[in-house]
Amino acid sequence: MVELTLRLAREMLELAGVDGVDPAQTLRDGTAMDRFRALIAAQGGDAAAPLPIGAHSETVTAPRGGTMGDIDAMAVALTVWRLGAGRARPGERVQFGAGVRIHRRPGELVAAGEPLFTLYTDTPDRMSAAMAELDGGWSVDDTCPPARPLIIDRIT
Numbered sequence: 012m013v014e015l016t017l018r019l020a021r022e023m024l025e026l027a028g029v030d031g032v033d034p035a036q037t038l039r040d041g042t043a044m045d046r047f048r049a050l051i052a053a054q055g056g057d058a059a060a061p062l063p064i065g066a067h068s069e070t071v072t073a074p075r076g077g078t079m080g081d082i083d084a085m086a087v088a089l090t091v092w093r094l095g096a097g098r099a100r101p102g103e104r105v106q107f108g109a110g111v112r113i114h115r116r117p118g119e120l121v122a123a124g125e126p127l128f129t130l131y132t133d134t135p136d137r138m139s140a141a142m143a144e145l146d147g148g149w150s151v152d153d154t155c156p157p158a159r160p161l162i163i164d165r166i167t
Contacts, residue, residue, distance in 0.1 A: 017038075062107075063107045063108035065109050065110070066108070066132075067133065077151040078121070079118060079150075080150035082117060086144060090130065091110055093137055094132040095132050108132075109137075118156060127149065
């Protein structure tokens, strides 16, 4: 992720006509984190506060050993929405502790029974719809998924 972030940051600086700024240096010297903390504070947040975690959780485990296959980002996004992290209608409350922890990345070896995903919510009756949304959005395969370029395309 750092490689992707740095590539995109360099491109954005170039497009903005900003010279002499090395995004990698701002990560190394802590300047980037200082600015991130200031941004959070300006919005009334506290970067040092722990992130909320839903009171109820369920873990999806590997049905067999193999290699973690591709993970469908849309399936994960819809799962998180079903858990309560998004709104179905304007004005609905959002659960800040709702989400999905992904334990294995595509290409990593997994053993049968190992955790792959943990789903969190404060509303347990949302769990079955969320699990159904995630179902089919991932696989454990015998081979590694094909390598993809770091940046697939640009929207212009």
